[in-house]
Amino acid sequence: NAGVTQTPKFQVLKTGQSMTLQCAQDMNHEYMSWYRQDPGMGLRLIHYSVGAGITDQGEVPNGYNVSRSTTEDFPLRLLSAAPSQTSVYFCASSFKPGLTGELFFGEGSRLTVL
Amino acid sequence: KQEVTQIPAALSVPEGENLVLNCSFTDSAIYNLQWFRQDPGKGLTSLLLIQSSQREQTSGRLNASLDKSSGRSTLYIAASQPGDSATYLCAADSGTYKYIFGTGTRLKVLA
Numbered sequence: 001n002a003g004v005t006q007t008p009k010f011q012v013l014k015t016g017q018s019m020t021l022q023c024a025q026d027m028n029h030e031y032m033s034w035y036r037q038d039p040g041m042g043l044r045l046i047h048y049s050v051g052a053g054i055t056d057q058g059e060v061p062n063g064y065n066v067s068r069s070t071t072e073d074f075p076l077r078l079l080s081a082a083p084s085q086t087s088v089y090f091c092a093s094s095f096k097p098g099l100t101g102e103l104f105f106g107e108g109s110r111l112t113v114l
Numbered sequence: 115k116q117e118v119t120q121i122p123a124a125l126s127v128p129e130g131e132n133l134v135l136n137c138s139f140t141d142s143a144i145y146n147l148q149w150f151r152q153d154p155g156k157g158l159t160s161l162l163l164i165q166s167s168q169r170e171q172t173s174g175r176l177n178a179s180l181d182k183s184s185g186r187s188t189l190y191i192a193a194s195q196p197g198d199s200a201t202y203l204c205a206a207d208s209g210t211y212k213y214i215f216g217t218g219t220r221l222k223v224l225a
Contacts, residue, residue, distance in 0.1 A: 031211065042217040043203070050211055058212060090157060092213075101146040101165070101207050105158040 023091030137204035
Protein backbone atom coordinates (compact mmCIF):
# COMPACT_ATOMS: atom_id res chain seq x y z
CA ASN A 1 0.00 0.00 0.00
CA ALA A 2 1.78 3.14 -1.25
CA GLY A 3 -0.65 5.73 0.18
CA VAL A 4 0.76 9.25 -0.25
CA THR A 5 4.20 9.40 -1.87
CA GLN A 6 6.39 12.50 -1.86
CA THR A 7 9.59 13.11 -3.77
CA PRO A 8 12.29 14.18 -3.20
CA LYS A 9 12.80 13.53 0.51
CA PHE A 10 15.63 16.07 0.73
CA GLN A 11 16.57 19.02 -1.48
CA VAL A 12 19.02 21.90 -1.24
CA LEU A 13 18.46 24.94 -3.44
CA LYS A 14 20.15 28.25 -3.96
CA THR A 15 18.17 31.46 -3.66
CA GLY A 16 16.31 32.17 -6.88
CA GLN A 17 16.24 28.59 -8.15
CA SER A 18 12.96 26.90 -8.95
CA MET A 19 11.87 23.35 -8.29
CA THR A 20 8.83 21.10 -8.02
CA LEU A 21 7.92 18.88 -5.10
CA GLN A 22 5.97 15.85 -6.27
CA CYS A 23 3.02 14.27 -4.51
CA ALA A 24 1.06 11.23 -5.64
CA GLN A 25 -1.67 9.22 -3.96
CA ASP A 26 -3.18 5.89 -5.00
CA MET A 27 -6.32 5.99 -2.83
CA ASN A 28 -8.55 7.80 -5.34
CA HIS A 29 -8.85 10.72 -2.94
CA GLU A 30 -10.61 13.85 -4.15
CA TYR A 31 -8.91 16.18 -1.70
CA MET A 32 -5.18 16.89 -1.72
CA SER A 33 -3.22 19.56 0.07
CA TRP A 34 0.23 20.90 0.82
CA TYR A 35 1.44 22.02 4.26
CA ARG A 36 4.68 23.42 5.52
CA GLN A 37 5.90 22.68 9.02
CA ASP A 38 8.19 25.08 10.83
CA PRO A 39 9.43 24.93 14.44
CA GLY A 40 7.01 26.60 16.83
CA MET A 41 4.46 27.35 14.10
CA GLY A 42 2.86 24.00 13.49
CA LEU A 43 1.52 22.98 10.10
CA ARG A 44 0.30 25.74 7.81
CA LEU A 45 -1.77 25.12 4.70
CA ILE A 46 -0.21 26.33 1.44
CA HIS A 47 -2.64 25.19 -1.27
CA TYR A 48 -5.31 22.58 -1.61
CA SER A 49 -7.41 20.90 -4.28
CA VAL A 50 -10.86 19.32 -4.11
CA GLY A 51 -10.57 17.55 -7.46
CA ALA A 52 -8.84 17.53 -10.82
CA GLY A 53 -8.73 21.03 -12.27
CA ILE A 54 -9.73 22.70 -8.99
CA THR A 55 -7.22 24.38 -6.67
CA ASP A 56 -7.38 27.09 -4.04
CA GLN A 57 -5.12 28.99 -1.69
CA GLY A 58 -4.50 28.19 1.91
CA GLU A 59 -2.98 30.28 4.66
CA VAL A 60 0.51 30.84 3.17
CA PRO A 61 0.31 30.58 -0.65
CA ASN A 62 2.78 33.28 -1.69
CA GLY A 63 5.77 31.96 -3.63
CA TYR A 64 4.12 28.64 -4.46
CA ASN A 65 2.07 27.36 -7.40
CA VAL A 66 0.02 24.19 -7.76
CA SER A 67 -1.98 22.40 -10.42
CA ARG A 68 -4.13 19.29 -10.42
CA SER A 69 -4.37 17.71 -13.83
CA THR A 70 -5.13 14.22 -12.51
CA THR A 71 -6.77 12.81 -9.39
CA GLU A 72 -3.53 11.12 -8.38
CA ASP A 73 -0.96 13.95 -8.61
CA PHE A 74 -0.64 17.33 -6.93
CA PRO A 75 2.78 18.94 -7.51
CA LEU A 76 3.95 22.02 -5.61
CA ARG A 77 6.15 24.46 -7.52
CA LEU A 78 8.52 26.95 -5.97
CA LEU A 79 8.97 29.69 -8.54
CA SER A 80 12.00 31.51 -7.12
CA ALA A 81 13.23 29.95 -3.89
CA ALA A 82 13.94 32.16 -0.88
CA PRO A 83 15.61 31.28 2.46
CA SER A 84 12.20 31.82 4.15
CA GLN A 85 10.96 28.76 2.25
CA THR A 86 13.36 26.50 4.12
CA SER A 87 10.95 24.08 5.76
CA VAL A 88 9.56 20.58 5.80
CA TYR A 89 6.75 20.17 3.29
CA PHE A 90 3.97 17.63 3.69
CA CYS A 91 1.39 16.49 1.19
CA ALA A 92 -1.89 15.14 2.55
CA SER A 93 -4.99 13.66 1.00
CA SER A 94 -8.49 12.76 2.05
CA PHE A 95 -11.39 10.96 0.44
CA LYS A 96 -13.93 13.69 1.03
CA PRO A 97 -13.53 16.46 3.62
CA GLY A 98 -16.62 17.06 5.68
CA LEU A 99 -17.76 13.44 5.40
CA THR A 100 -15.24 10.76 6.30
CA GLY A 101 -12.53 13.38 6.21
CA GLU A 102 -9.62 11.28 7.49
CA LEU A 103 -6.41 12.96 6.39
CA PHE A 104 -3.44 10.85 5.24
CA PHE A 105 0.09 12.28 5.06
CA GLY A 106 3.21 11.60 3.07
CA GLU A 107 6.62 11.27 4.72
CA GLY A 108 7.61 14.84 3.96
CA SER A 109 10.15 16.69 1.84
CA ARG A 110 12.85 18.61 3.67
CA LEU A 111 13.91 21.70 1.71
CA THR A 112 16.86 23.95 2.48
CA VAL A 113 17.30 27.22 0.58
CA LEU A 114 20.75 28.78 0.86
CA LYS B 115 -11.35 32.00 12.04
CA GLN B 116 -10.67 28.62 13.59
CA GLU B 117 -7.76 28.44 16.00
CA VAL B 118 -6.49 25.25 17.61
CA THR B 119 -4.42 25.18 20.79
CA GLN B 120 -2.61 22.31 22.47
CA ILE B 121 -1.39 22.62 26.03
CA PRO B 122 1.08 21.64 27.36
CA ALA B 123 3.69 21.93 24.64
CA ALA B 124 5.75 19.18 26.28
CA LEU B 125 5.08 16.46 28.82
CA SER B 126 7.25 13.83 30.54
CA VAL B 127 5.68 10.93 32.40
CA PRO B 128 6.96 7.65 33.89
CA GLU B 129 6.13 4.43 32.09
CA GLY B 130 2.76 2.94 32.99
CA GLU B 131 1.06 6.21 33.76
CA ASN B 132 -2.31 7.08 32.24
CA LEU B 133 -2.27 10.52 30.64
CA VAL B 134 -4.49 13.05 28.91
CA LEU B 135 -3.52 15.38 26.08
CA ASN B 136 -5.67 18.44 25.46
CA CYS B 137 -6.82 20.16 22.29
CA SER B 138 -8.94 23.33 22.27
CA PHE B 139 -10.63 24.95 19.29
CA THR B 140 -12.41 28.29 18.97
CA ASP B 141 -15.12 27.50 16.41
CA SER B 142 -17.50 24.77 17.57
CA ALA B 143 -18.91 24.33 14.05
CA ILE B 144 -16.51 21.54 13.12
CA TYR B 145 -17.12 18.45 11.00
CA ASN B 146 -14.30 16.32 12.33
CA LEU B 147 -11.43 16.38 14.76
CA GLN B 148 -8.44 14.18 14.07
CA TRP B 149 -5.52 13.17 16.26
CA PHE B 150 -2.10 12.38 14.78
CA ARG B 151 1.21 11.10 15.97
CA GLN B 152 4.50 12.39 14.56
CA ASP B 153 7.86 10.75 15.24
CA PRO B 154 11.02 12.86 14.75
CA GLY B 155 11.82 13.36 11.08
CA LYS B 156 8.71 11.51 9.98
CA GLY B 157 5.29 12.27 8.59
CA LEU B 158 2.03 12.36 10.51
CA THR B 159 0.24 9.12 11.29
CA SER B 160 -3.49 9.23 11.86
CA LEU B 161 -4.55 7.89 15.25
CA LEU B 162 -8.23 8.66 15.63
CA LEU B 163 -10.89 10.60 13.77
CA ILE B 164 -13.98 11.84 15.62
CA GLN B 165 -16.86 12.95 13.46
CA SER B 166 -19.07 15.79 14.69
CA SER B 167 -21.95 13.43 15.49
CA GLN B 168 -19.71 11.29 17.70
CA ARG B 169 -18.48 11.98 21.21
CA GLU B 170 -15.54 9.58 21.31
CA GLN B 171 -13.47 7.04 19.46
CA THR B 172 -11.27 4.25 20.78
CA SER B 173 -8.35 2.34 19.34
CA GLY B 174 -6.44 0.02 21.62
CA ARG B 175 -4.98 2.05 24.51
CA LEU B 176 -6.11 5.32 22.94
CA ASN B 177 -9.41 7.07 23.52
CA ALA B 178 -10.31 10.43 22.05
CA SER B 179 -13.31 12.49 23.10
CA LEU B 180 -14.97 15.50 21.54
CA ASP B 181 -17.04 18.17 23.28
CA LYS B 182 -18.09 20.70 20.66
CA SER B 183 -19.98 22.92 23.10
CA SER B 184 -16.87 23.55 25.17
CA GLY B 185 -14.49 23.54 22.21
CA ARG B 186 -12.37 20.72 23.56
CA SER B 187 -11.02 17.34 22.59
CA THR B 188 -8.88 15.07 24.73
CA LEU B 189 -6.67 12.14 23.84
CA TYR B 190 -6.38 9.61 26.66
CA ILE B 191 -3.44 7.19 26.59
CA ALA B 192 -3.69 4.28 28.98
CA ALA B 193 -0.68 2.52 30.50
CA SER B 194 1.88 4.63 28.64
CA GLN B 195 4.98 2.98 27.17
CA PRO B 196 8.34 4.39 26.01
CA GLY B 197 7.22 3.63 22.44
CA ASP B 198 4.45 6.20 22.88
CA SER B 199 7.08 8.96 22.95
CA ALA B 200 6.30 11.27 20.03
CA THR B 201 4.60 14.54 19.21
CA TYR B 202 0.82 14.40 19.20
CA LEU B 203 -1.14 16.84 17.05
CA CYS B 204 -4.81 17.54 16.69
CA ALA B 205 -6.52 19.08 13.67
CA ALA B 206 -10.01 20.53 13.25
CA ASP B 207 -11.95 20.29 10.01
CA SER B 208 -14.55 23.06 9.82
CA GLY B 209 -15.87 21.90 6.46
CA THR B 210 -14.03 24.64 4.58
CA TYR B 211 -11.41 22.22 3.21
CA LYS B 212 -8.87 23.82 5.51
CA TYR B 213 -7.79 21.57 8.32
CA ILE B 214 -6.37 23.71 11.15
CA PHE B 215 -3.63 22.16 13.25
CA GLY B 216 -2.47 22.75 16.77
CA THR B 217 1.26 23.05 17.42
CA GLY B 218 1.35 19.70 19.19
CA THR B 219 2.31 18.19 22.53
CA ARG B 220 5.73 16.55 22.69
CA LEU B 221 5.40 13.48 24.90
CA LYS B 222 8.26 11.62 26.51
CA VAL B 223 7.56 8.40 28.40
CA LEU B 224 10.41 7.49 30.71
CA ALA B 225 11.36 3.82 31.19
